[in-house]
Amino acid sequence: MTRYRNLALFLFLAAVWGSAFMAIKAGLAYFPPVLFAAVRYDIAGVVMLAYAVYVVDDPVPRGRTQWAVVAVGSLLLIAGYHALLFVGETDPAVTSAAAAVIVSLSPVLTTGFARLFLPGERLTTVGTVGLLLGLVGVVVLTRPDPNDLLGGGAVAKLLVFAAATAFALGSVLTRKLDSDIPIETMEAWSMVGGALALHLVSLGLGESPAAVVWTVESVTALLYLSVAASAVGFLVYFDLLDRLGPIEINLVSYVAPVFAALSGWLFLAEVPTAYTVVGFALIFAGFVLVKHRTVRDELPRLRRRGRAFFAGDD
Structure with missing residues (x-):
């Protein structure tokens, strides 16, 4: 059952984070970017801290290693990633398609950092091909204009790339530290620390709450991002990070655009095109290649269960 639980949580995370793109776009029309991210994690941090106090015997990090994990989460996964991403996306030259393609490089970046810091976390040749095929699928799905990707907004696009880099590095370092800190404690304090760092950056940029x-x-977007995408989403993320490792869990950035497109179709009447279908197919094929060993091991079990089902056995 564990493998199916992991799959269900992975798909849930992709759905929540994919649909969050709509909430981010909506919120940026009403909030200064870094302040928006800061308030988002003010709320998420309070929610998760209360949850940690409820479910964990000792909700305060203990020792140098646990506080190091919190520092990595605060500065890289929360503050670094969101500040860079939100500021980068405010530039009109950075389209949603361009930003999605840049952020989807996170699994590739994670693989590179893992080779440096986690020698045991390696992809096979087939897995590497699958990783690149999934990236091609994201490119097809978002249909970026090559002229737009290469021209204009160079600084903003570098900020989005830096955001993906911060998240990938944070994922690997969190795994490398290998602390026994409870997930709830780590997430809660990372969000509190990340929110504080974001407020400091917001002040430094001269952003005003009066804006x-x-x-x-705006309130709906803020609450959805704070509770669903942040508190619940990161709880699932850190749980899967511990079980799957940074390379596999960061594949969520490939699957999230699928749910972003689906939510756009459901709520914004954006009709899927042939590019959408081809992109979905390539992403799925890439994911299967990355997970080819798991799929190979699972097929016999599925065949046996299928035969038992049609035979009327329990």
Whole structure:
């Protein structure tokens, strides 16, 4: 059952993080970017800290290693990633398609960092081909304009790339530290620390709370990002990171665009095109190649269960 639980959690995380792109776009119309990220994690941090106090016997990090894990989570996974991403996406030259392609490089970057810091976390040749095939699928799905990717907004695009780099490095370092800190404690304190760092950056950039426009749409976007995408999403992420490793869990950045496209179709009447179908197929094929050993081991079990089902056995 563990393998199916991991798959279900992985798909849930991809769905939540994929649909969060709509909430981010909606919120940026009402909030200064870094302040938006900071308030998001103010709420998420309080929610997760309360949850950690409830479920963990000792919700305060202990020892140098546990606090090091919290520091990595705060500075790289929370503050670094979101500050760079949100500021980068405010540039009109950085389209959603271009940003999605750049962020989807996270698994490739994670693989590179893992080779440096985690010698045991290696992809096979087939897995590497699958990783690159999945990236091609994301490119097809988002249909970026090559002229737009290469021209204009160079600094903003570098910021988005830096965001993906920060997240990939944070994932690997969190795994390398190998602390016994409870996931709930790590997530809660990382969000609190990340929110503090984001507020400091926001102040440094001269962002003002007076610039925030409070509407039903802005509050809805903020709450969805704070609770669903941040508190619940990162709880699932860190759980899967511990079980799957940084390379496999960061494949969520390949699958998330699928759910982003689906949510756009459901809520924004964006009709899927042939590019969408081909992109989905390539992403799926790439994921199968990366997980080819698991798929190979699972097929006999599925065949046996299928025969038992049609034979009327339990």
